[in-house]
Amino acid sequence: MIRQAALIVVLIGIILSIGGPPAASAAGGDCSRADVQMGSCPEANGVFDHGGVDLSAGFDSNSGGGGGAPPGADGGAQTDENPDQNGDQGTVTVVDPLVIVRDPFFVNCAPGSPCDPSLVVSMSDLVNFQPVIPTQGMEPNGWIVIGLPTNFFAAASAHTRSGLLLGFPAEVRFTPAGYRWAYGDGTTGGSATGGASWADLHLPEFSETATSHTYLDAGDFVIALTVDYSAQYRFAGQPWRGIGGTLAVPANPITARAGTARTVLVDRECTRNPSGPGC
Amino acid sequence: MLALPALAACAPAPTPVPGHTAAATDAPVFASDEEALAAAKKAYAGYLHMSDQILMDGGSGPERIKGYASTRLAELEIESYGRTKAKGLRSTGGSLFSNMTIQSRGDATVQGRGVLTVYLCSDVSEVDFLDSRGQSVVSPSRPDRTPFEVSFDLASTDPVELLVASADVWQGAGIC
Incomplete structure (x- = not known):
């Protein structure tokens, strides 16, 4: 009924050639395609070219x-x-x-809206934007030789998410900026890169890498990785702008067992247990 | 240290699969934003095309919109087509849209209602609306481009098909 009334009002407006911009009302009910095409959506006129x-x-x-x-x-x-x-x-x-x-x-710009050059966006404003959970791997996969480097590597890449930022449609681009490992033995390590497998690095197995760690004790360890993402945002049609700080996102934890090389060979010989770890 | 060659021989090529991976996706319905956008573009283009067709036909065959819109939106549109027919109006030219961006994906909605909401810029610059004498009835203040917030219902999952559920004028800048 309201829409019918609005349609009649606008049609009368056309007949009388009254062309003043109607007041901007809150967007509410649907505007039919015929209304859009005739220009009879009351809330649509005069507010968009900003x-x-x-x-x-x-x-x-x-x-x-x-x-x-x-x-x-x-x-x-x-x-x-x-x-x-x-x-x-x-x-x-x-x-x-x-x-x-x-x-x-x-x-023509309301303070706090995307066109406001003094608008400051912080990490805490990104509640609507969930970065992809990073993943990590290790080699040997699931086990550790005491005294030899174990290689850890992360899979995380730059990606963009869409959503509402401060009430306006926006994109947020997350870029991995740092990788922090807690090796589970009380030590931690950090790297600016996510590391890579020995094969990808063209290194022999059990080589030291930028992201490797050498365990000194036997036991089961839970290895935790946290990726620090930097973030940029842009409102629709506007340039990318930076956001201060980083967002820490934990990856999947890995559980691995550390033993001596001899233990590994005797207990988990590949000829006897071809499906064993590392075989 | 002597164990090293033996170890290496034992494990010839431990291809490092990033195993133990937690699921990196959160999309039961859409595998990605791109896939969601593609489905939305297809659904909205079909809806626009059919609506244009009905309005070019002077509002005849209004029920044709039902395959493209939710029951509620179809009712609203059919009512509007009826008014168009009663007034003897018809449209010429096709509607366009651009700049579709995702506002939100609700992958866990009840029965797929409002599974996806996007912003888009509706463009009717090519469209004229004529009365029975061929006179344009388009408002002189009609904006050719209007930002819309459009939500979709899930019609089927395999393949993913969407229906336009609602299309509201959106009062923000930056879409058109």
Whole structure:
């Protein structure tokens, strides 16, 4: 009923040639395709041409006042997905009730919205974005020779998630920045890289690697890996921006048994137990 | 140390499978965002095309939308097609959309309702709406491009087919 009434009001508006921008109302009920095509969606008119204009004006005024992104960064990033987005620049004459003055520019931008150049996003704002859980492996797989290096490696890569950031659609890109192992024997190790298998490193087995660890005692150990992700975000159609700090994401823990080389050979000889670990 | 060659011989090629892996995905319905987007694009394109077709036919055959929309949305659209027909209106030209981005994926929703929500930019710049005398009835203030928040219901899982469940005008910047 409400939509019917709205349709009639707009049609009368057309007949009388009244063209004033209707007040922006909260988006609510569905707007039928016929309404969209005729321009009868009451909440749709006069509120949409802001994004590109506001963005560039905001950044320009920001860098002009000291600080802010270098001009080159904006120009490059704006071409990536919405090349036609800036085509509206200069055509917007709608006076928005949310207009704020950022001398010497007039910027149609609500504080705290994506076009606000002083908006600060922190890791705690990323609650809607779950990075992929990293995984780790080791070799020999599941067992450890006391006194010889055991090689650990992680599988984690940069990836992008979509979702709502501060109420606006955004993408967040997670990039592995550091890897921290707790080897379960009371020692820890860190690496800027995730490491790789001996084969991938073209090293003989039981070689030392950047991510290897040598156990000195027998026993069962639980090896924990934490990957520190750095993060960047971008609101739809805007350039990537950094977020301070890192996000620690634990990987799958591995349980492994450490023994001497002789124990391993006698107890788990491959000819007798071909499916044993390492065979 | 003498054990080394023996060990190496015993384990010729321990291909390092990153075993013990916890599941790295969280998607029972969609394997990835890309797959979800592809399904959404297909569903919404089909919905738009059929809706355009009905409006070009002056609102005739309105029930054709049922294969593309949820029961509730189909009812709303059919009602609107009825008004179009009663007024003797018809459309020309096709609707377009762009910039579809995922807002949320709800993989554990009841019966697949609202399994996926996206933002998109609806583009009706190619569309005109005419009365029986051929006069355009398009509002002079019609925005050619309008951001929408569109949610989908799961129609089937194998293969994944979606129905458009709702399409609401979205009041944010940055989509169009």
